[in-house]
Amino acid sequence: MDRYTQLVNTPIGKTVAKQVGLPKPVPLKRHTPGAPVVDGRVLLGGAPGGRLAQSLAQVLADAGAEVSTPLRPDLRAAAAEAGLDAAPWTPQASVDHRYAALVFDATGITESAQLDELHAFFHPTIRKVARCGRAIVLGTPPESARKPAEAVAQRALEGFTRAIGKEIGRGATVQLVYVEPGAEDQLAGTVRFFLSPRSAFVSAQVVRIGKEGGKVPSDFDWERPLAGKVALVTGASRGIGAAIASTLARDGAHVVGLDVPALEEDLKAVAAGIGGSALALDITDADAPRAIASYLRREHRGVDVVVHNAGITRDRTLGRMDADRWNAVIAVNLSSIERITDALIEGGRKAVLNEGGRIVCVSSISGIAGNAGQTNYATSKAGVIGIVNAYAPELARRGATINAVAPGFIETQMTAKVPLAIREAGRRMSSLWQGGLPVDVAEAIAWFASPATGGVNGNVVRVCGQSLLGA
């Protein structure tokens, strides 16, 4: 927690912040192993004619959530079928509790006039969301709509969720999940992630779930989803990379940490702490992709999860930037990812990347919004998004996925060096009024890495607390 957040959460700080109208960041709840997916009551609603109620009810039931639903026969039947002892809910009910989450199936909305279902559900409830609560709207991808009117109405959901994200406050987040028809049984991994404190710093994002993912087995171990899997994490010796390594290890993976030889000591310490392996090499070396591939094939019979986290900054405004700075950033942040990825997926069924593999890239909010002094960096990180887009169809054919996270302001050694004024601006310019932690990025990566999210492919999700930049 940064100092400002600490200060405004002291009794005096609270009073002062309130008096002078300062924003009041809420300390975000984060995941602790063994904790329930969602702590509190979930209100599950939906527009009539939606296709996700049954699936959502089942996800909530499996997550052990306490649930309420409106007294509509389809929703009640869905809850009953899922074995949910769902309390009835009606708009006129004066509830004395707050909701840990509002979940709304908007797939029934097929024309703009029906958007009033959003108002009917969220108007009486949006102010009843608990601290660090969640709002999740699920829709049909506009590109999958059967008619233009449906595409229009579904596209409208994006504006709605992004606006709620800016209103909801109190550390709560909101997401829009577009579910391709046929992907109704692919919701669990994503809905759980967005319900849980794992998604603490992710807000106002739009995620698409496709139908290629494959069903999650009923005995899936949600506590250790990566058990028996091997994960490669580049840039793992410190900061966000170290957090990713330990988060994937927590989820059961054997983590192979990779970093430059200069940081080998740090890398080994990280690997030792999580029972993983250390691989010290420079990913920009010409034979690095081959070396990595053969190491993984030799030591681990392949790899299941690849996290392209390694990245550098060499900031200067373009007029002052020499070619070395430019080239170094492009080489580390972009070209090496392409080369390593190619090396890991070549060979068809005999590729180093195992069947059902997961590739997760780390982009940046700079890559989306651009940033003064970071032309090189922004170029490389926008290129990373290009990688995700370009490789997704090929990986889908292998039952694999590729996605990217785009961190916003994350509290790291790197951001600690930023001058105070700029740092404060970076922190506060988001709906959550604070910076994120490395673990927030790691959790989003773990979600992409999970075997339960096979339908999530080609997505770029920002971990930025709904930053105002590039929004």
Added chain:
Amino acid sequence: MSTLTTYARAALPLVPGASLLPFVAGRGKQMPALERRVDGVSVDPAHLADYARVCGFTLRDTLPATYLHMPAFPLHMQLMTDGKFPFPAVGLVHLRNRITVHRPARVSEVFDVVVRTTPIEPHPKGRTFAIVSEARVDGELVWEERSTMLRRGGGSGEAASGSAPLTDGQTRGAPVTWTLPGDLGRRYGSVSGDRNPIHMHALTARAFGFKQAIAHGMWTKARALAALEPLPDAYTVDVEFKKPIFLPGRVTFAADDGRFVVRSAKNPDITHLEGTVTP
């Protein structure tokens, strides 16, 4: 007429010379045929409840036999303060009271009540007469009461007919004890409207020669009748008032086979009241 002025008028004949005044009773030697009536008497359930409570009756939709004595009582007082009435009312002793219920009288019914005097009869201790009260519903006689009063002094020695002891004072039923509080006279007085000073307080009772306040005879009768519930639809309850009950006090009540008796708890030889209930 308020109770106080009624009692003031009732006491007037005791003042020497007052009985010469035309509106003051007590001049005659013969009982003239006097009659008073009040029509359209209805029952206030709240008043009935208060009455039931002080006497121990269950509050039913039918009236306790003793209840209609209350609307009749002011008429009794009117008779006894009539200028033609031969005795001063104060000092008359209520000797016996017989009530016949012809059929249950209901709370919601409207009663026409009439009272009249009967001729004077001789008695060992003086002279007696009775006041007969009747209550009718739409002309149907449902209830009647005969209050026998004694004017002490000038007794003829011969017993008047019908004044034989009601019971032999013996009952097999195990007696129960009633504790009568000191304010019983005031409580019954406020419900019944009979605020005769002898019932109100020791001080006022002393003025009339009693060492303490005494219980209303009609309360004692009512209390005994309440103890005999449930009662049949039609019956006669007849009591003789033997000795006054001083307040506060403790008495015993025993009943058996239609006969009942109220005695002093301290001294069972003192009988306060004896009575019978006959269908």
Added chain:
Amino acid sequence: MTPAAPRRAVVLGGNRIPFARSDSAYKKASNQDMLTAALDGLVERFGLAGERLGDVVAGAVLKHSRDFNLTRECVLGSRLAPETPAYDIQQACGTGLEAAILVANKIALGQIEAGVAGGVDTTSDAPLALNEDLRSILLDANREKSVQGRLRQLLRVRPQQLAPAIPRNEEPRTGLSMGEHQARTAAEWGITREAQDELAMRSHQNLAAAYERGFQDDLVTPYLGLERDQNLRPDSSIEKLAKLKPVFGGADGTMTAGNSTPLSDGAAVALLASEEWAKQRGLTPLATFVDAETAAVDYVNGREGLLMAPAYAVPRLLERNGLTLQDFDLYEIHEAFASQVLSTLAAWEDPVFCTQRLGRSEPLGAIDRSKLNVNGSSLAAGHPFAATGGRIVAALAKALHERGGGRGLISICAAGGQGVVAILEA
């Protein structure tokens, strides 16, 4: 020795006094007065004077401590043979029906031949308790041996302790009134103001019609000037009901004085017997008391609404008797609040409630509303808590008999999160 096989217990009829609004016609009548009056009417109607019955079982919810043996005292004050045993029970608003269950069971087992079940309540002549501190001081004083000691204890009395403790219509464990509890349940089940007012209006219309056609003639005996239930508003209308302000659930509440039962005073009893006993006396059985069930819910921890227990009791009863909710010709669901009836019906139609809470494979389903409370219920008649069971048992038995046979369901919710339900059949 093997006990006799259970036999049929039949309802022969009943009697009640008209129900009065609190602090009105019966403001000075005690529980004993009213229950005795109801008993006496029953004795008269069925020629029971001097009869020794097997049991008289009744009770009151609000009871003076001196009335510890209330029912027995009433029997002694009635024209039943004084050898008729009696006992008091108390299960809040379920008292009357639970009493009927007890009597019917003894009859079924051959332990008694005939009995009376009922109840009484007064909210006017309510017991006031001593302030708890004062009570403690008085008890201490009473324990002292000397006058000085007593005085010393009595000097502890403070003026504010002289105010009596008034009995409160609230759940001891939640501090919420029954109305507030039900307001939550009503909101939860989305019961609208309009639906509640509609139910209330029908209750008044149905009860008024029942009086008009003489249905109540042999069920009710006038008392203290009342011939009909004082709360009955034959001219009740949706428009009038709609004008009332909410009394529970805050300013946005849906529960008003019109769709909630008023505090009332009254007593009701029902006569049950074996078929042989009835035959010997030439009395016509109106209906058989088939079976009954009592349920309770954990309302304290908020897991269920205070008045939702009947929603659990009925399915268990149906299951045991191999019946569905639709297998009834008449339904008597006690209208503690219109929203209680509607919440219960909503729950029975709800897949979640029926599968998750009741453990059924499907909802019980809807009932034909035209069979519900056809002769009016508590919203119109009033609801002297313990008296309601006796009222309903007698009225349903008569209604079933009147229509030439059929099956009826009784459902009564009670304080403490309890529910008592029963099946009658003619």
